[in-house]
Amino acid sequence: AQKITQTQPGMFVQEKEAVTLDCTYDTSDPSYGLFWYKQPSSGEMIFLIYQGSYDQQNATEGRYSLNFQKARKSANLVISASQLGDSAMYFCAMREGSSNTGKLIFGQGTTLQVKP
Amino acid sequence: DGGITQSPKYLFRKEGQNVTLSCEQNLNHDAMYWYRQDPGQGLRLIYYSQIVNDFQKGDIAEGYSVSREKKESFPLTVTSAQKNPTAFYLCASSAGTGGAVGNGYTFGSGTRLTVV
Numbered sequence: 001a002q003k004i005t006q007t008q009p010g011m012f013v014q015e016k017e018a019v020t021l022d023c024t025y026d027t028s029d030p031s032y033g034l035f036w037y038k039q040p041s042s043g044e045m046i047f048l049i050y051q052g053s054y055d056q057q058n059a060t061e062g063r064y065s066l067n068f069q070k071a072r073k074s075a076n077l078v079i080s081a082s083q084l085g086d087s088a089m090y091f092c093a094m095r096e097g098s099s100n101t102g103k104l105i106f107g108q109g110t111t112l113q114v115k116p
Numbered sequence: 117d118g119g120i121t122q123s124p125k126y127l128f129r130k131e132g133q134n135v136t137l138s139c140e141q142n143l144n145h146d147a148m149y150w151y152r153q154d155p156g157q158g159l160r161l162i163y164y165s166q167i168v169n170d171f172q173k174g175d176i177a178e179g180y181s182v183s184r185e186k187k188e189s190f191p192l193t194v195t196s197a198q199k200n201p202t203a204f205y206l207c208a209s210s211a212g213t214g215g216a217v218g219n220g221y222t223f224g225s226g227t228r229l230t231v232v
Contacts, residue, residue: 033217043204045223052218091158097217101166102147102210104221108158 003027004092006107013082014115020067021077021110023092031097034075035104036066039089048090051075053097079112087114118143122207122224128232129194129201137192137227139207147210148190149221152176152203159206165190194229202231 003026013019025034036048051059051066059066067076079086089111093104120141129135139148147166151159161174165184179198184190190209194201205228208221 031217033220035220037221037223043206043226043228045206045208045221047220047222050218050220093220095217095220101164101172102212102219103149103161103164104210106159111156 004094004105004107006090006092006110008110009108010111010113012113012115013079013086015084016081018078018080019082019112021079021090021092021112023075023077023107025073025075025092025094027073027094027096029096029098033095033097034066034068035093035095036064036075036077037091037093038086039091039109041088045091049077082114084114084116087112120207120209120222120224122205122227124227125225127227127229129229130232132196134193134195135229137194137205137207137229139190139192139224140188141190141209141222141224142188143209143211143222144187145209145211145222146187147212148184149208149210150174150180150182150190150192151206151208153206154203162192162205201229204228 005024032053034051038046049061049064051068063080065078089109091109092107123138149164150162163182165171181193206226207224211219
């Protein structure tokens with residue numbers, strides 16, 4: 001069954017350093033999309049980055065990059081040069097191409113705290 | 117600007133009361149979703165709708181009801197049968213429900229429901 005696993009409930013990082021948030025997934029569908037969302041304490045969910053299963057290159061969006069290792073079924077989010085405003089909960093999610101519902105499957109989230 | 121509007125931002129419910137959470141989108145998205153989030157936890161799917169006048173139960177539908185009379189609107193009613201309704205509720209929409217794996221969610225800003 002499709003599943004997303006985020007094994008780090010909480011992470012700390014020093015301001016200006018890079019941090020990697022782990023995400024592994026499980027699917028038998030060859031076509032799928034992987035998403036990362038950020039949820040600050042205010043609660044809204046902010047889309048960060050997307051990676052398609054057939055994309056040849058790892059996705060990047062500003063300070064965010066996705067370390068996509070297809071054979072290992074991992075899609076780790078890398079945040080470079082951490083800022084205090086990066087303190088939030090981060091969710092990894094997956095959408096399968098064979099799904100006719102469009103549902104995203106979410107992981108349990110990782111809470112990131114950036115220390116000054 | 118297109119987006120999803122959830123209201124109210126905060127809602128207080130007395131024991132035994134039904135309350136309705138509003139979710140409206142002007143993105144012309146076909147699919148809409150309701151999630152529940154408990155403190156420090158991930159998202160759990162309550163109901164979703166892929167088309168007007170049709171909706172399906174998610175993983176935790178008991179004690180909740182929805183309607184989809186218009187494409188733009190997907191209200192969620194928390195009934196008195198829901199014994200532990202205190203939570204953060206997020207509404208989301210997505211452009212398509214087919215094999216387009218790149219279609220992620222656009223989220224509303226959420227409603228915090230508290231039983232008093």
